[in-house]
Amino acid sequence: MDKAKSYKVLEALDILKKSAFAKFTETVELHVTLGIDPKNSDQRVRFTTSLPFSTGKIIQILVLSDNNEGKKDNVLYRDISAVDEILNGKLKPETDFNIIVATPASMKGIAKAAKILGPKGMMPSPKTGTITDNPEKVLKDLSKGQIEVKNQPNHAVIHQIIGKINFNKEDLEANINHLLEEIQKNSPAKMKKKLILKAYIATTMSPSIRLDI
Numbered sequence: 001m002d003k004a005k006s007y008k009v010l011e012a013l014d015i016l017k018k019s020a021f022a023k024f025t026e027t028v029e030l031h032v033t034l035g036i037d038p039k040n041s042d043q044r045v046r047f048t049t050s051l052p053f054s055t056g057k058i059i060q061i062l063v064l065s066d067n068n069e070g071k072k073d074n075v076l077y078r079d080i081s082a083v084d085e086i087l088n089g090k091l092k093p094e095t096d097f098n099i100i101v102a103t104p105a106s107m108k109g110i111a112k113a114a115k116i117l118g119p120k121g122m123m124p125s126p127k128t129g130t131i132t133d134n135p136e137k138v139l140k141d142l143s144k145g146q147i148e149v150k151n152q153p154n155h156a157v158i159h160q161i162i163g164k165i166n167f168n169k170e171d172l173e174a175n176i177n178h179l180l181e182e183i184q185k186n187s188p189a190k191m192k193k194k195l196i197l198k199a200y201i202a203t204t205m206s207p208s209i210r211l212d213i
Contacts, residue, residue, distance in 0.1 A: 006212035009176050012201055013169045019206055026165040026203035027057075030176055032158040032183060035193040038151055045158065045195075046150040047186040048128045052178055053171040054145050056164040061142065062097035063135050064106040075139060080109040087113055093120050099142065100124050101135045119153055149183065158183065165203050176201065180213060 001015050013028075020026055036043040061075045062082065070077050076097060085091040093116065100117070102110055102124040110117070110124065117123045124130040128148045132138050151158050162175040180199060187195045200208035 001207070001209060003207070003210075006210045008212050009173045009201075010169060012209040012211055013172055015209055016201065016203055016206060017165060017169070020165045020203060022203075022205045024204075026205055027161055028163045028165055028167070028172060028201060028203055030158075030160050030162050030179055031200045031202065031208060032160075032180070032196060033198040034151055034156040034158065034183075035195055035197050036151065036156045036188065036191065038154050038156045042190045043188045044151055045183065045186055045188065046125070046127050046148070047182065048141075048146055048148050049179070049182045050141075050144060050146045051162070052174040053163065053167070055147065055161045055175070056167070057161050059099055059142065060097045061099045061101060061139065062091070063139070064100060064102040064110065065135060066103075066105070080106050083109050083113050086116060093117060093122055098122070099130065099148070101130050101132065101138050101142075103133060103135065104131055107131060121150055121153060149179065149186075162201075176211075 007015065016028065034045060036045065038044065059074060063075060063077045064080060064082060066079055069079065082091055086093065091097070100122055107124065114123060129138055129141070149158060149160055160179060162179060163172045180196065184195060196213065199211040199213050201211060202208040
């Protein structure tokens with residue numbers, strides 16, 4: 001691989017597959033450098049989309065409402081008292097859950113955990129549909145492969161899992177192309193510069209390969 005060269009998506013995927021050496025199934029990620037000012041709230045990128053093919057990532061969802069208690073498959077249903085468990089460390093973001101779906105009535109209580117959830121990009125938001133009076137509909141969308149895409153807090157970059165190294169190359173290519181198109185479609189309204197500056201793909205253990213986009 002020539003680090004100074006940019007590669008077409010399928011060519012880059014070929015290189016990744018041939019260089020995969022880990023004893024586990026590596027994750028494939030897309031890294032996109034943006035021309036935004038991440039400190040300007042009008043220039044942040046955040047949206048939801050459904051990729052053509054599954055990423056293979058297992059999601060754990062915390063649903064906060066007053067109607068349900070218990071766990072079903074990968075969904076934990078809790079009332080607002082779960083916020084106190086987040087604050088005292090009993091419920092751990094990224095371990096016990098990586099997505100929160102909340103009713104509007106729950107949001108005042110969730111605000112207490114904003115200092116923990118905010119930096120991780122895990123606060124529910126109307127932009128991603130995770131504040132809703134109909135959590136079951138959102139759960140159906142998530143089960144169909146809906147993902148949240150956003151730039152990293154205070155950084156002009158998006159990191160997104162797009163599949164596993166053992167996936168079909170054409171499926172990975174479709175996910176990459178779809179995601180790049182969706183990022184461009186969700187360009188901030190006041191954005192005057194070019195939005196997508198650079199894009200790279202990498203596996204869990206590999207160097208990044210720059211894409212020719």
